[in-house]
Amino acid sequence: MAKSALFTVRKNESCPQCGAELVIRSGKHGPFLGCSHYPECDYVRPLKNQADGHIVKVLEGQACPQCGGDLALRQGRFGMFIGCSHYPECDHTEQIDKPDETALACPQCDSGHLVQRRSRYGKTFHSCDRYPECQFVTNFKPVAGSCPECHYPLLIEKKTAQGMKRFCASKQCGKPVSAE
Numbered sequence: 001m002a003k004s005a006l007f008t009v010r011k012n013e014s015c016p017q018c019g020a021e022l023v024i025r026s027g028k029h030g031p032f033l034g035c036s037h038y039p040e041c042d043y044v045r046p047l048k049n050q051a052d053g054h055i056v057k058v059l060e061g062q063a064c065p066q067c068g069g070d071l072a073l074r075q076g077r078f079g080m081f082i083g084c085s086h087y088p089e090c091d092h093t094e095q096i097d098k099p100d101e102t103a104l105a106c107p108q109c110d111s112g113h114l115v116q117r118r119s120r121y122g123k124t125f126h127s128c129d130r131y132p133e134c135q136f137v138t139n140f141k142p143v144a145g146s147c148p149e150c151h152y153p154l155l156i157e158k159k160t161a162q163g164m165k166r167f168c169a170s171k172q173c174g175k176p177v178s179a180e
Contacts, residue, residue: 033045057072066090066091081093103144141156142154147170155168
């Protein structure tokens, strides 16, 4: 194991394997606790477990539908969500904001609507709500309008060096559209 620490900070906690002092180290995946006698002792532990979602605020007066405990606003790996304050005994969770449904019709199938979604990496994109039947997707904000060149029924907004600009959403065209 290569030395991954860029800095170390004393934690005043002893290693459960060898009894030496634990130090906070910084690795490529963020800070962690490690034994000060590395490489003789290879004990490591995450600084805090972010997978469970730590409690930001308890929502008093709002009961969990599964166990009756208080619901809590939590910060997790993919953003804010509402979950039971009795986690891990109760695993009830709720999404805070539903996907942002736009009034724009899907330009590919004409029967679906575009909805805002989030990738597993946290990036926002817009796609047809009829997925997997329709696989239209755009990584940019869709805007109502049509292209004056190819008459494609959707425009997108992109941030350029000159500011926000509108372009044709068709991958074949993609030409800039002047603001009207």
